[in-house]
Amino acid sequence: MSLIAAQNLSKTYATDSVEVKAVQSVSFEIKAGSFLCFVGPSGSGKTTLLNLIGCLDKPSNGSLEVAGVDVLHLDRKAAAAFRGENIGFVFQSFNLMPVLTAFENIEYPLVMVQNKPPESRRARVLELLEAVGMSDQKSKFPEQLSGGQKQRIAIARALVTQPKLVLADEPTANLDHETAYTIIRLMKKMRDDLNTTFIFSTHDTRIIGEAEIVCTLEDGKLVRCEGTHA
Amino acid sequence: MRNLFKIALRNLRRFKRRSALTISLIAFGVLFVLVFVAVTASIKDFMIAQITDSYLGALQIHRGGYVASIESLPLNLNLTPAAVSQIEKTLAGIQEIEAYSERIKFGALFSNFTETTNIRINGVYPEKECAALPQMLSRISEGEKCVRALEKGKILVPKLLAQGFGAKVGDTVVVVATNKDGSVNGKTFLVSGILESATGPGGRDGYINFDDAKEILRISGKDVSEIVVRVKSLARVEEVAQSIRDGLGLGEKKQKGGGIEVHTWSQLSPFANIANMIDLMTLFIKLMLIAIVLISILNVMIMAVYERVREIGTIAAIGTLPSKILSLFLVEGFCLGLTGAIVGVCFGLGVIFALNLSKITFNFGQATGLVLAPTIAPMELVTASLMVIIVSVLASLQPAYKASRMEPIDALRHI
Numbered sequence: 001m002s003l004i005a006a007q008n009l010s011k012t013y014a015t016d017s018v019e020v021k022a023v024q025s026v027s028f029e030i031k032a033g034s035f036l037c038f039v040g041p042s043g044s045g046k047t048t049l050l051n052l053i054g055c056l057d058k059p060s061n062g063s064l065e066v067a068g069v070d071v072l073h074l075d076r077k078a079a080a081a082f083r084g085e086n087i088g089f090v091f092q093s094f095n096l097m098p099v100l101t102a103f104e105n106i107e108y109p110l111v112m113v114q115n116k117p118p119e120s121r122r123a124r125v126l127e128l129l130e131a132v133g134m135s136d137q138k139s140k141f142p143e144q145l146s147g148g149q150k151q152r153i154a155i156a157r158a159l160v161t162q163p164k165l166v167l168a169d170e171p172t173a174n175l176d177h178e179t180a181y182t183i184i185r186l187m188k189k190m191r192d193d194l195n196t197t198f199i200f201s202t203h204d205t206r207i208i209g210e211a212e213i214v215c216t217l218e219d220g221k222l223v224r225c226e227g228t229h230a
Numbered sequence: 231m232r233n234l235f236k237i238a239l240r241n242l243r244r245f246k247r248r249s250a251l252t253i254s255l256i257a258f259g260v261l262f263v264l265v266f267v268a269v270t271a272s273i274k275d276f277m278i279a280q281i282t283d284s285y286l287g288a289l290q291i292h293r294g295g296y297v298a299s300i301e302s303l304p305l306n307l308n309l310t311p312a313a314v315s316q317i318e319k320t321l322a323g324i325q326e327i328e329a330y331s332e333r334i335k336f337g338a339l340f341s342n343f344t345e346t347t348n349i350r351i352n353g354v355y356p357e358k359e360c361a362a363l364p365q366m367l368s369r370i371s372e373g374e375k376c377v378r379a380l381e382k383g384k385i386l387v388p389k390l391l392a393q394g395f396g397a398k399v400g401d402t403v404v405v406v407a408t409n410k411d412g413s414v415n416g417k418t419f420l421v422s423g424i425l426e427s428a429t430g431p432g433g434r435d436g437y438i439n440f441d442d443a444k445e446i447l448r449i450s451g452k453d454v455s456e457i458v459v460r461v462k463s464l465a466r467v468e469e470v471a472q473s474i475r476d477g478l479g480l481g482e483k484k485q486k487g488g489g490i491e492v493h494t495w496s497q498l499s500p501f502a503n504i505a506n507m508i509d510l511m512t513l514f515i516k517l518m519l520i521a522i523v524l525i526s527i528l529n530v531m532i533m534a535v536y537e538r539v540r541e542i543g544t545i546a547a548i549g550t551l552p553s554k555i556l557s558l559f560l561v562e563g564f565c566l567g568l569t570g571a572i573v574g575v576c577f578g579l580g581v582i583f584a585l586n587l588s589k590i591t592f593n594f595g596q597a598t599g600l601v602l603a604p605t606i607a608p609m610e611l612v613t614a615s616l617m618v619i620i621v622s623v624l625a626s627l628q629p630a631y632k633a634s635r636m637e638p639i640d641a642l643r644h645i
Binding site: 109 | 544551
């Protein structure tokens with residue numbers, strides 16, 4: 001069964017007199033548990049597509065179902081609640097809260113989004129800290145961590161609510177090559193352990209090989225999808 | 231809620247200098263308001279006490295229409311003995327009343343055998359008058375003290391009159407008056423003391439014994455022009471006045487028409503307007519505090535939102551509801567206001583304590599060397615603090631609302 005189903009998905013941005021077709025009539029299905037990568041040059045529509053899937057933006061045309069929900073008709077509050085329950089995000093610039101420790105950053109969605117009780121929160125956060133190999137750094141603030149460590153924390157934060165889907169927009173863009181590999185492998189391991197679907201975007205050709213499905217975008221169009229589960 | 235406070239406090243600590251500046255601005259405003267309220271309240275209380283304890287009393291009871299024509303001191307508008315008896319019974323039943331004194335007032339001629347002028351005579355019972363007006367003693371600048379100075383055959387002469395006539399303690403003077411039947415009568419008096427005016431130059435009130443007044447006016451019964459009442463707490467004077475009215479069975483109609491009238495000091499003295507102006511100034515100072523808090527919190531919270539757009543985008547993207555984002559910023563504003571209020575109250579109390587220790591003196595009317603003793607009611611502390619906290623939260627509302635309405639995608643793109 002597909003976790004994501006998109007039909008003729010389009011997104012057009014209008015700026016003054018210019019119309020930019022960021023995504024053009026894209027149709028695809030993504031199965032649960034996939035480890036998929038959108039590739040393409042800058043401006044090909046990778047980020048826009050991830051934003052549409054992540055309910056952060058609304059398409060101009062087409063239909064989109066995520067986890068069986070028609071997400072196009074969710075209002076602001078419902079979309080926020082849907083994201084909080086079903087989607088985890090990993091950002092290029094890590095986007096950790098600077099005033100919270102590593103532990104508290106991972107805990108944040110459980111506290112502020114899902115209102116989980118403290119006992120269950122603690123156990124879950126410790127489990128994820130262990131899983132991403134950051135148990136010994138849990139009391140450090142983001143400014144005390146390296147880029148790779150921050151991204152590990154970001155991955156743990158994305159997974160802490162046990163979402164069906166994790167979206168990562170250029171998660172390795174701010175990391176050196178070796179760390180980038182480590183992060184992608186960590187994401188894959190988490191997918192294997194938790195069966196969470198991972199969709200990420202990159203234009204780094206060296207890590208594309210780690211993805212099981214590679215979908216190529218060019219000028220907002222989905223040119224092809226290749227891979228073992230494609 | 232605990233986590234909201236934790237995040238808010240850490241965010242405030244993150245921008246230490248800005249938070250400290252805002253908190254100190256609020257604290258300074260609170261301190262200024264508290265000290266101003268304490269000092270003005272102290273001066274106002276002194277002034278009111280000086281007026282009520284030295285000549286006016288906390289409230290006065292007259293026959294209906296007497297106050298309206300008080301300048302002519304009409305003897306035909308005196309309270310009748312029956313009315314006086316009824317009033318005394320009522321006053322005896324009210325716990326809040328400390329003392330009262332009956333007066334008979336009339337206009338008279340005052341002569342030192344070579345010159346003559348007019349004088350306003352108050353016939354009083356010495357013990358009662360001195361109990362109802364404890365500051366009366368301090369007004370007698372020369373001669374005998376309160377009760378002895380008002381024994382039969384003695385007169386307390388107002389200072390300006392004494393100066394004008396060259397009258398000294400021990401001199402003999404004559405008081406001549408016309409009673410309500412038109413008969414003229416006079417009596418010689420020994421000047422027992424010189425009476426300072428309570429509020430400054432002026433005043434033609436002389437004091438004699440009630441029995442002497444009756445003799446001059448040829449009154450056999452207990453005619454009384456006014457009854458001056460001292461209350462245990464000036465703050466409750468309106469309440470006491472109402473109790474007296476209720477006790478006397480005075481309705482609104484009787485108040486305005488004949489019968490008996492009960493007036494508080496503020497209805498009788500123009501100083502009440504000055505007291506009201508002081509209250510008005512205090513109100514404006516409080517409004518200034520509100521403006522300070524409003525502008526500083528609004529400014530700091532707008533900056534906080536502007537600087538944290540990407541953070542807002544991140545927490546919105548991961549599913550934080552708009553209401554929670556709103557709460558995050560409101561709590562920050564609340565914490566700023568609360569901290570500012572606490573610091574301001576602490577320093578304010580410190581300054582008030584220091585002012586009390588330094589024993590600053592001031593003059594009011596003829597009273598000199600009054601020691602400034604600023605005090606602040608706990609309710610004023612609570613009011614000022616609550617005002618600051620509420621305004622802080624209200625000032626945070628607009629920036630917080632703006633943060634909660636941000637589209638995560640736009641916020642995440644913010645550089």
